[in-house]
Amino acid sequence: xxxxxxxxxxxxxxxxxxxxxxxxxxxxxxxxxxxxxxxxxxxxxxxxxxxxxxxxxxxxxxxxxxxxxxxxxxxxxxxxxxxxxxxxxxxxxxxxxxxxxxxxxxxxxxxxxxxxxxxxxxxxxxxxxxxxxxxxxxxxxxxxxxxxxxxxxxxxxxxxxxxxxxxxxxxxxxxxxxxxxxxxxxxxxxxxxxxxxxxxxxxxxxxxxxxxxxxxxxxxxxxxxxxxxxxxxxxxxxxxxxxxxxxxxxxxxxxxxxxxxxxxxxxxxxxxxxxxxxxxxxxxxxxxxxxxxxxxxxxxxxxxxxxxxxxxxxxxxxxxxxxxxxxxxxxxxxxxxxxxxxx
Amino acid sequence: xxxxxxxxxxxxxxxxxxxxxxxxxxxxxxxxxxxxxxxxxxxxxxxxxxxxxxxxxxxxxxxxxxxxxxxxxxxxxxxxxxxxxxxxxxxxxxxxxxxxxxxxxxxxxxxxxxxxxxxxxxxxxxxxxxxxxxxxxxxxxxxxxxxxxxxxxxxxxxxxxxxxxxxxxxxxxxxxxxxxxxxxxxxxxxxxxxxxxxxxxxxxxxxxxxxxxxxxxxxxxxxxxxxxxxxxxxxxxxxxxxxxxxxxxxxxxxxxxxxxxxxxxxxxxxxx
Amino acid sequence: xxxxxxxxxxxxxxxxxxxxxxxxxxxxxxxxxxxxxxxxxxxxxxxxxxxxxxxxxxxxxxxxxxxxxxxxxxxxxxxxxxxxxxxxxxxxxxxxxxxxxxxxxxxxxxxxxxxxxxxxxxxxxxxxxxxxxxxxxxxxxxxxxxxxxxxxxxxxxxxxxxxxxxxxxxxxxxxxxxxxxxxxxxxxxxxxxxxxxxxxxxxxxxxxxxxxxxxxxxxxxxxxxxxxxxxxxxxxxxxxxxxxxxxxxxxxxxxxxxxxxxxxxxxxxxxxxxx
Numbered sequence: 001x002x003x004x005x006x007x008x009x010x011x012x013x014x015x016x017x018x019x020x021x022x023x024x025x026x027x028x029x030x031x032x033x034x035x036x037x038x039x040x041x042x043x044x045x046x047x048x049x050x051x052x053x054x055x056x057x058x059x060x061x062x063x064x065x066x067x068x069x070x071x072x073x074x075x076x077x078x079x080x081x082x083x084x085x086x087x088x089x090x091x092x093x094x095x096x097x098x099x100x101x102x103x104x105x106x107x108x109x110x111x112x113x114x115x116x117x118x119x120x121x122x123x124x125x126x127x128x129x130x131x132x133x134x135x136x137x138x139x140x141x142x143x144x145x146x147x148x149x150x151x152x153x154x155x156x157x158x159x160x161x162x163x164x165x166x167x168x169x170x171x172x173x174x175x176x177x178x179x180x181x182x183x184x185x186x187x188x189x190x191x192x193x194x195x196x197x198x199x200x201x202x203x204x205x206x207x208x209x210x211x212x213x214x215x216x217x218x219x220x221x222x223x224x225x226x227x228x229x230x231x232x233x234x235x236x237x238x239x240x241x242x243x244x245x246x247x248x249x250x251x252x253x254x255x256x257x258x259x260x261x262x263x264x265x266x267x268x269x270x271x272x273x274x275x276x277x278x279x280x281x282x283x284x285x286x287x288x289x290x291x292x293x294x295x296x297x298x299x300x301x302x303x304x305x306x307x308x309x310x311x312x313x314x315x316x317x318x319x320x321x322x323x324x325x326x327x328x329x330x331x332x333x334x335x336x337x338x339x340x341x342x343x
Numbered sequence: 344x345x346x347x348x349x350x351x352x353x354x355x356x357x358x359x360x361x362x363x364x365x366x367x368x369x370x371x372x373x374x375x376x377x378x379x380x381x382x383x384x385x386x387x388x389x390x391x392x393x394x395x396x397x398x399x400x401x402x403x404x405x406x407x408x409x410x411x412x413x414x415x416x417x418x419x420x421x422x423x424x425x426x427x428x429x430x431x432x433x434x435x436x437x438x439x440x441x442x443x444x445x446x447x448x449x450x451x452x453x454x455x456x457x458x459x460x461x462x463x464x465x466x467x468x469x470x471x472x473x474x475x476x477x478x479x480x481x482x483x484x485x486x487x488x489x490x491x492x493x494x495x496x497x498x499x500x501x502x503x504x505x506x507x508x509x510x511x512x513x514x515x516x517x518x519x520x521x522x523x524x525x526x527x528x529x530x531x532x533x534x535x536x537x538x539x540x541x542x543x544x545x546x547x548x549x550x551x552x553x554x555x556x557x558x559x560x561x562x563x564x565x566x567x568x569x570x571x572x573x574x575x576x577x578x579x580x581x582x583x584x585x586x587x588x589x590x591x592x593x594x595x596x597x598x599x600x601x602x603x604x605x606x607x608x609x610x611x612x613x614x615x
Numbered sequence: 616x617x618x619x620x621x622x623x624x625x626x627x628x629x630x631x632x633x634x635x636x637x638x639x640x641x642x643x644x645x646x647x648x649x650x651x652x653x654x655x656x657x658x659x660x661x662x663x664x665x666x667x668x669x670x671x672x673x674x675x676x677x678x679x680x681x682x683x684x685x686x687x688x689x690x691x692x693x694x695x696x697x698x699x700x701x702x703x704x705x706x707x708x709x710x711x712x713x714x715x716x717x718x719x720x721x722x723x724x725x726x727x728x729x730x731x732x733x734x735x736x737x738x739x740x741x742x743x744x745x746x747x748x749x750x751x752x753x754x755x756x757x758x759x760x761x762x763x764x765x766x767x768x769x770x771x772x773x774x775x776x777x778x779x780x781x782x783x784x785x786x787x788x789x790x791x792x793x794x795x796x797x798x799x800x801x802x803x804x805x806x807x808x809x810x811x812x813x814x815x816x817x818x819x820x821x822x823x824x825x826x827x828x829x830x831x832x833x834x835x836x837x838x839x840x841x842x843x844x845x846x847x848x849x850x851x852x853x854x855x856x857x858x859x860x861x862x863x864x865x866x867x868x869x870x871x872x873x874x875x876x877x878x879x880x881x882x883x884x885x886x887x888x889x890x
Contacts, residue, residue: 396679
């Protein structure tokens with residue numbers, strides 16, 4: 001198996017019942033229900049290599065979770081094919097399920113009333129993990145996540161962050177090679193989020209695990225993902241590194257200048273488009289790939305005492321990408337950037 | 344690890360977890376049990392009054408028969424009770440089905456283990472209550488009859504299995520509708536009549552008793568009760584009872600398999 | 616006279632209990648109208664349960680003519696009263712005070728305490744399951760039909776006696792619910808306190824006199840819920856003396872008073888213990 005995950009023209013359509021509000025609507029829907037087709041996922045194709053961490057980006061309802069569920073075998077695609085860890089997710093059976101794990105940030109599998117240790121023991125039996133493997137993996141996870149003092153406290157008494165750490169440990173006891181993480185840091189404070197991120201990177205380094213993740217926290221994406229799949233209304237808008245995404249959506253870089261005595265707008269305008277001028281500060285926009293050269297030239301011109309190149313925040317880049325997608329009309333819209341070439 | 348050993352470990356772990364969770368909710372379980380005891384106690388009270396007003400017996404059922412009958416009903420109802428339809432409804436409604444489906448274990452096993460743990464607990468309590476009652480109140484003592492008790496034990500296991508798969512199959516309708524639990528409640532209300540929980544089947548109007556015999560309800564409660572109390576346990580009716588149990592077990596197991604497979608397809612098509 | 620700063624800053628609040636009640640009921644009605652299918656489900660359920668209950672009574676009476684001195688149609692009238700009370704329990708008590716244990720556990724009860732209305736009142740009418748009015752109406756209709764079958768047209772005196780005893784019964788049931796749910800302040804671990812009520816109320820389906828002595832002792836005197844159906848039904852079929860009506864009013868008031876005291880004690884404990 002050459003890729004960890006392959007998806008080819010993956011599509012998912014739902015039929016949803018529509019009904020008018022009120023009693024009449026309810027009665028009418030009972031007699032002759034009307035349906036509307038909704039396309040949740042529209043011909044997605046991508047490959048993910050072993051050891052890659054890939055993030056799904058997209059607004060709510062973009063189709064991220066639907067895609068994740070199709071890759072896990074919980075949902076059948078309407079069309080297209082998927083191979084995950086060498087298996088077809090919905091026919092792979094136990095062999096497939098033992099190779100993956102699913103972590104849902106808003107739903108937990110920990111036994112609510114019992115200490116996490118009990119969930120671990122249960123999962124050991126469910127996945128049929130041999131005792132030596134279990135002990136080794138458990139020790140490793142307890143160390144990496146710092147679970148020692150939590151193991152004999154009932155899950156309901158743990159904080160959200162502590163619970164998520166235990167949740168991850170329970171989900172990883174069977175050493176899955178593919179991790180599907182749906183909002184793994186949902187609702188956690190900054191420290192806990194950071195701990196989860198560091199753990200995931202560490203786990204990847206140790207086991208060369210492949211991770212697919214969705215998150216609303218940009219910090220998760222920037223810290224973890226080497227590659228992003230941007231989805232909007234079920235379609236793939238972008239597939240590549242975050243840097244490439246930024247370069248694509250914001251072709252200009254902004255240079256902040258601290259002006260020398262007597263510098264005039266005319267002097268500065270030679271280097272780029274002035275965005276703002278208010279002595280002794282000014283900002284100009286220059287093409288991304290000329291930013292370094294331009295700043296060197298400005299410094300040498302003697303009109304400024306200091307320059308600093310600003311990268312627009314990634315959130316802005318993503319917002320711009322989605323805005324661009326929204327402006328393009330629906331059916332024709334090809335991906336904005338060529339997809340990663342298929343081998 | 345051999346397959347048998349894997350399953351033994353799985354069930355060991357599942358039952359242990361269920362037992363520990365139940366331990367957290369022992370006060371709640373005691374309350375459910377209170378209900379399970381008061382319902383037959385009410386029926387017994389009424390029949391007792393009717394029998395005493397009628398001069399000692401109703402169609403051959405004496406007060407003593409009624410007392411033993413409803414003690415047996417209480418025990419067997421507890422040992423065959425199945426709440427799984429509500430669990431499934433909760434799993435589907437709250438999205439907790441997702442991680443269960445992502446594990447290499449059919450959730451039916453979790454439900455079976457839950458039932459074993461729950462019934463071991465409540466069945467023991469009812470049995471103790473019965474023993475205590477028998478200490479002070481000789482008429483609810485059963486004649487010692489090991490062979491019949493053994494047959495009753497087998498019948499209780501089969502009855503519990505029928506009720507379990509029946510409840511699980513209907514509970515799985517939660518994949519299609521949010522009203523699966525209403526359906527099981529309606530069925531429970533019918534079952535109170537047709538399984539012999541409100542009265543021995545012989546006291547029901549004849550057409551109702553006939554209808555009951557073509558359904559699975561009597562095989563869940565009335566039949567094991569007859570074995571335990573020794574009323575109407577001729578060789579032919581015992582054979583008839585066990586055959587009926589096996590037929591209905593196969594029917595409801597088949598229904599569960601069918602609904603499970605179609606349910607997974609449905610769930611895969613529309614999600615939770 | 617110059618208005619003080621405090622007068623100017625603080626808006627005058629007119630705390631009107633009735634306005635709060637009206638608002639809560641309107642809210643429940645709006646919510647319920649979102650799901651009209653629930654009405655049919657509730658209606659169907661009620662009809663089904665009533666049929667099963669009448670069939671059960673019919674089964675008993677197929678083997679006897681009187682149960683504890685009550686004839687078939689008298690017992691059916693009692694069953695109607697029982698079902699009307701079920702409507703009140705399911706429509707008002709369970710969604711309202713029945714949610715107390717859960718609210719304490721999830722901390723939303725603190726929110727109730729911060730409101731400038733009586734917490735008991737607010738909690739009682741916080742949420743209503745209005746469709747259960749079907750149980751109430753169908754129950755009373757059944758009782759009316761049974762009265763018709765008995766050939767006893769309801770005169771004004773009996774109707775008044777029934778109305779008074781029925782109100783007393785609601786007061787007693789409410790008090791039992793309130794006192795029971797107050798246990799949640801002490802026993803936070805129990806989820807299903809209403810189950811205790813459900814189990815005991817089972818016994819109220821039949822006339823209290825229908826039970827053998829030992830059971831009557833438990834159902835009627837130890838756990839007095841069985842009275843709540845027997846007394847109004849007795850008034851309806853003309854078995855209750857004037858004295859009995861007066862007594863029931865006394866019992867109802869006493870129950871409300873005691874439960875209010877329990878509630879106050881529980882609340883004191885809650886606020887002083889800091890949750």
